[in-house]
Amino acid sequence: MTDPGLIVVGSGPAGVAAADAYRARRPDAPVRIISADGSHPYMRPPLSKDYLRGETDDVGMHPPKWFRERDIEVVLAAPVDHVDARERVVRAGGVTYHYGSLVLATGASPAPLPVPGGERALQLRSLDDAETLRGAARSAATAVVIGAGFIGCEAAASLAMQGVSVTLVAPDDLPQEKRLGAEAGRRLRELVEKTGARYLGGAKVDSVQADSVRLDDGTTLPADLVLAATGVHPNSAVASALGLTLDDSRVVVDEHMSTSVDGIYAAGDVAFAFNGGAGRRLAVEHWQDAEDQGGVAGAAAAGDDATWSGVPGFWTTIGDADVKYHAWGDGYERSKMVEHGDDGFTVWYTAGDGATVGVLTYNADDDYDRGEELITAGEPPPVEMS
Ligand SMILES: Cc1cc2nc3c(=O)[nH]c(=O)nc-3n(C[C@H](O)[C@H](O)[C@H](O)COP(=O)(O)OP(=O)(O)OC[C@H]3O[C@@H](n4cnc5c(N)ncnc54)[C@H](O)[C@@H]3O)c2cc1C
Known part of the structure; x- marks a missing residue:
């Protein structure tokens, strides 16, 4: 049988x-x-960065020839x-x-904005979304970006750099304060504000009108353009x-990306995958980890013994600042900010037992690399955590 x-x-x-x-292992x-x-x-990462700023149109992952050459x-x-799954179709x-093996790599979609008029807000996930947003930015004098996760911060910065008057609103007093801590949040706010965008924390959106956003304290923010960057659903x-x-709508997989059904694998943002290094399942939404997990799924589907065990991580670019993050990503007990002379910083994150579980850096690549090693080894950071 073929x-x-x-x-x-x-x-x-x-x-x-x-x-x-898979192709590399099964040529025929x-x-x-x-x-x-x-x-x-x-590639999605440029969509909130240089693509949104009109600095590039070239976001292809690989040229069509790449796929043809690999059949x-x-x-x-x-x-x-x-x-x-029984008939494998x-x-x-x-x-x-028909399939022999199936990989589900269906990713995630932006969560709708659950307020009156929320459907008026633009979203940003696909290239089509980005084209619409970029077009709207050309004629906008004012914009409100709702949500200060990395996509919200990046998009707010990119819009502000094009001369749009941008307000970034979010419930946290500081961007990502709950996830990364107040000190990191303060520095992220500085990076956003350096691009000309304004950060309005502690804000809850009440409704989206035709040309404004209303907050629950009665404030009205003028907005020719509204972008909702309020997280994603798998x-x-x-x-x-x-x-x-499933667990919390994510597909539960082992370290080989195998699901609970034989011959079916899942990888990327849709997966809740077991990480061999962490010794537990992690929910991650990062480009490189999606690629790594996909590679493991394809190899496993072809019969190889690949596993996902690296420390998750990503880079974000806010304006012209690259902020880099390595972490298991499922919480920390203590954090410590170390300022560097050149405006750079490192935030170290530890678990209850003192092991490094995360590192966030700006202009501190040595710490970023060292952090990955310490997280992998479960060792403490090179600073006093008091
Ligand atoms: C604007 C933006 C900027 C980002 N910047 C960064 C960054 O700087 N660094 C970083 O690490 N991460 C970044 N990310 C996150 C990163 O892009 C995602 O983590 C990554 O794309 C996840 O990859 P994936 O393959 O799991 O899913 P996706 O890239 O979401 O791909 C899922 C695919 O599945 C398809 N699909 C869904 N359902 C079906 C179906 N039923 N049938 C057929 N096809 C289906 C979709 O159309 C899509 O092609 C960014 C994301 C966005 C949106």
Whole structure:
């Protein structure tokens, strides 16, 4: 019988890495990526940064030739709406495809803004979203960005750098105070404000009007453009219909990205994956980790013994400042900010037993690299945590 090969659902970094890793091990089996997205696989990180600022249009992940050379078929604008795990078939765009192994790399979608008029707010996940946002920014004098996660901070900075008068509003007094601590939050606010954007913390949005945003204290902020960057929900409808084990809407997988059903793997933002280094499952929403997990899923689907064990991490660019983060990402007990002479900083994060569990750096690459080693080894940071 001919090998039905691999089907990957989703054309983000996890999906493309899975296809590539499988192809490298199975040169002759069919490999197909099926995606709901109509655009050729692209990189999301630039969409809130240089793409939004109009500095680049080139966001392709790989040129089409790259996929042709690897004989990876890419089916676009074809949402998968049914999978039969017993027959091993997938249905997308009315067409049925057979698979030997299946990787679900369906990522996540922006959470809707749950206030009256919330549907008026733009969102930012896909290249189409980014094109709409970039177009709206061209004619906007004022903008409100709701949510001060990294995408909100980056987008607010990029809009402000184009001369738009931007207010970034969020419930935390300081950006990401709950996640990263007050000292880190203060520095993130400085980086955002350096680009000309204003940060308004402790703010709760009451409604979005045609040309303004109303806060629950009665304040009205003028807004030709509103962007909601209020977090994402995993795209787990297909996994849920399959009866895969989910946790908080994420697909539960082991360190090989295997789901609870034989022959089906999940990777990237949709997965709740076991990390061999951490010794527990982690929910991460980072580009490099999605790619790493996808590589593990593709290798495992091809019969290799790959595992996910690296320390998760990402870089964010706020204006022209690169802030870098390595962490298990599921909490810390203590944090310590170390300021560097050149405006740079390092924040060390430790668990109750003193082990380093995270490091956030700006202009401090040595600490970023050392931090990854210390987190991996479970050793304390090189500073007194008092
Ligand atoms: C604006 C922006 C900036 C970012 N910047 C950074 C950054 O600087 N650093 C960083 O580490 N991370 C960044 N991220 C996060 C990073 O992009 C994500 O963590 C990463 O894309 C997750 O990859 P993924 O492959 O799991 O999912 P995704 O990239 O979301 O891809 C999922 C794919 O699945 C498809 N899909 C979903 N459902 C179906 C279905 N039923 N059938 C078929 N296809 C389906 C989607 O269309 C999509 O192609 C950013 C994200 C955004 C939106």
